[in-house]
Amino acid sequence: RSMRAPKDMAAEGIVLQTVDSTNDELFRRNKKTPLPSYSFVAAEKQTAGKGRVGKSFHSPFGTGLYLSVLLKDEVYVRPDLITITAAVAARRAAARQSELPVEIKWVNDLYSAHKKIAGILTEADFSAPSRPVVVGIGINTATSQESFERKQLPRAGSLRGTAVDRNRLAADFLSELHACFLTDPRDILKEYRTHNLVLGRTVRFSEGDIVSTGVAESIDDNGHLIVRAGTRRVTLRAGEVSVEGD
Numbered sequence: 001r002s003m004r005a006p007k008d009m010a011a012e013g014i015v016l017q018t019v020d021s022t023n024d025e026l027f028r029r030n031k032k033t034p035l036p037s038y039s040f041v042a043a044e045k046q047t048a049g050k051g052r053v054g055k056s057f058h059s060p061f062g063t064g065l066y067l068s069v070l071l072k073d074e075v076y077v078r079p080d081l082i083t084i085t086a087a088v089a090a091r092r093a094a095a096r097q098s099e100l101p102v103e104i105k106w107v108n109d110l111y112s113a114h115k116k117i118a119g120i121l122t123e124a125d126f127s128a129p130s131r132p133v134v135v136g137i138g139i140n141t142a143t144s145q146e147s148f149e150r151k152q153l154p155r156a157g158s159l160r161g162t163a164v165d166r167n168r169l170a171a172d173f174l175s176e177l178h179a180c181f182l183t184d185p186r187d188i189l190k191e192y193r194t195h196n197l198v199l200g201r202t203v204r205f206s207e208g209d210i211v212s213t214g215v216a217e218s219i220d221d222n223g224h225l226i227v228r229a230g231t232r233r234v235t236l237r238a239g240e241v242s243v244e245g246d
């Protein structure tokens, strides 16, 4: 089964039954035959889905949208803002099919009703011509929460309430991503801040081996999180924070 990418793009997309990782598959395909930006690979199931920081991403059949999109350097100006941009696009697409608000947890997780419903893994091959970047998104769309929750993290949630149309979710994500990359990055950052659930909250973060807490004050123009920890102001560039009392 194949699906068409948004109009006016010579991109190609494919939906596979099963694959190790849609991110890996898209890089492999692009290596074999260079593909245009916004080409995508989706799968019903992944056998070796990848999460951030080397974690695996549980990707069973029938409970999620697993989708990877290719971006080349004609699309992005700021490689460091690709994940932020993708999070904004994914939030818009998910919110359209959710009865509950969908928020972004810095850097790139989507949350609804205090639970993680989606994650994004951005990978780049800057040694290759046209500097291909693959943005991979996994959105849990299980209508029955339980089967997913038991196997996945205890805090995993899903877009629920209504039966989620994964084709629509995928198409919306692709067209929102396209729209977001045509938007001034300052406006993307503004929208990212508006829907972020960490600002004003006490967060726990680590600097090397030391774990500290502080109040998430702002997100700067580079997408970095500024945390006030006592008298210190710390700039977090990447990594994870946990929100206290959540």
Ligand code: BTN
Binding pocket: 020, 021, 022, 023, 024, 046, 048, 049, 050, 051, 052, 053, 055, 057, 059, 065, 066, 067, 068, 109, 118, 119, 120, 121, 136, 137, 138, 139
């Ligand atoms: C995270 O939450 O740590 C990021 C999860 C990213 C999962 C998606 S599913 C589609 C794409 N292919 C992968 O192997 N990972 C991403």
